[in-house]
Amino acid sequence: MTTIQPLPTLSEQNYIQQLTIDCVIFGYRDRQLSVLVPKLRYKGDFWALPSWFVFQDEDIDEAAQRIIRSRTGIEENYLEQFQVTGKANRNGKAFLDQLIELNSELIGPNATISEGEGLREYEWFTRRFVSIGYYALVDMDRAIPRKSELDQSIEWYDIKQLPPMIMDHNAIVTKALKMLRLTLDQELNVLNLLPETFTMKEVQELYETILNKPFERGNFQKKILSLNGLERLEKKYTGAANKAPYLYRLPKPTFCEVS
Amino acid sequence: MTTIQPLPTLSEQNYIQQLTIDCVIFGYRDRQLSVLVPKLRYKGDFWALPSWFVFQDEDIDEAAQRIIRSRTGIEENYLEQFQVTGKANRNGKAFLDQLIELNSELIGPNATISEGEGLREYEWFTRRFVSIGYYALVDMDRAIPRKSELDQSIEWYDIKQLPPMIMDHNAIVTKALKMLRLTLDQELNVLNLLPETFTMKEVQELYETILNKPFERGNFQKKILSLNGLERLEKKYTGAANKAPYLYRLPKPTFCEVS
């Protein structure tokens, strides 16, 4: 069993204070939309969205990219900024107090939190935070979930069965899903959730999963193709006793736009 | 002629640092969409969107409401958060250096900026800023433009003839207009730009102005009424030699939603 290490030093102020980036990392496989959620390694069941501060010399888009990269191992991810929450009473105090109460070894002679640098960090963490929400669409086959040093585990959770997360993180996921749905009609960005090549059937299943409603096969194919956003490749021979479907791919990977 | 006063003391840190709210206040009259833009009272032509910091105990929506209230005199405004810009190199240094160069009286024995408290404020203002953009839709008849103590003037400018503003403020207006256009199809929120009661023709002219394209009269009326968001009142007799149009109004004023 590993010993619990102190929290990283934050009060150095190489970060923008009171501003966090919270990331909803979406993945998809077999008609199931998932979110990558780490569980903190402290006692008590604390789940929290991948989240961190923004370096002073870093664009906010870059910061989101960095956070998502560190958890998935994927260098460049498709991501989208979707909301800012900034209620005055939005802080990590309730969560941190509960964490400390359940983890008494954090207090005492080798305390991280009770004195000196630790106190300053406690103050840093319990101030009111403004949070910029980003969601990412990643290929679950390429993503290799990585724990941070604060995590006990990190796992894909079906979006319909998410664990209870700290603060307002469950609500953030709900809003992210809502915004993802809003953009589905016009853009093919959502295909970043699929492997590089895919069949039209897989696209349809993805859409049906996200919007939670069925589509008519023929019409769906025509609608997607009419967007002229897909490249048709060779056929995919699966060995099944039926006509082989074409494979498609997005011509170029699309990443976060600078607005 | 008034003497130039020192900038308000900001370094007290009763505000969230490095985070600003920038507001695009839209007004409308006679087929013209306008934005309320103050001009700073320093030498040199500096225009800047109404903008300020967020108090530590204040929701970001409230902060936007406060900024817009202080410039329009209207207590509750319809507003919408539309983007966050957070490039690492986004700061007010270029602007502030230019302002100081043109306003030498700010430097010297009674300097605001060159020493003591002033230096700290200079540092405060020239750090990198993350900006949350809000746009407001106000009734130009009710709004009474109010200068802040930093302003020489504040005026409505036709959105097609905006003055050059500091930093990226012109780009922020462009994005605000883009987002406003996106929401037009589904919602009637844009009617907050009109007086409390209005005719269908005025609604149509408003839509045509914002989207910069004509609509067919009959179809437009049917489309707007089909949204079931308007209350039909008595007729409006103008004295003109034609049928009197109905007056309409939004049933309840709608303000910024808490998301």
Place this chain on the structure above:
DNA sequence: GCAAAAGTGTTCCTTTTACACCCATGT
């Protein structure tokens, strides 16, 4: 009555939906 503008109705066309048909594939 007449001109002007508002409210509503009618027709036509485009888009969407539902369904059918044919084709490829492996047993």
Place this chain on the structure above:
DNA sequence: ACATGGGTGTAAAAGGAACACTTTTGC
């Protein structure tokens, strides 16, 4: 050949655009 599933075509339905008709108002 046949069952299975993919690609495309076609007809019906719905929605939107263009236009016409009628009503109201003041001169």
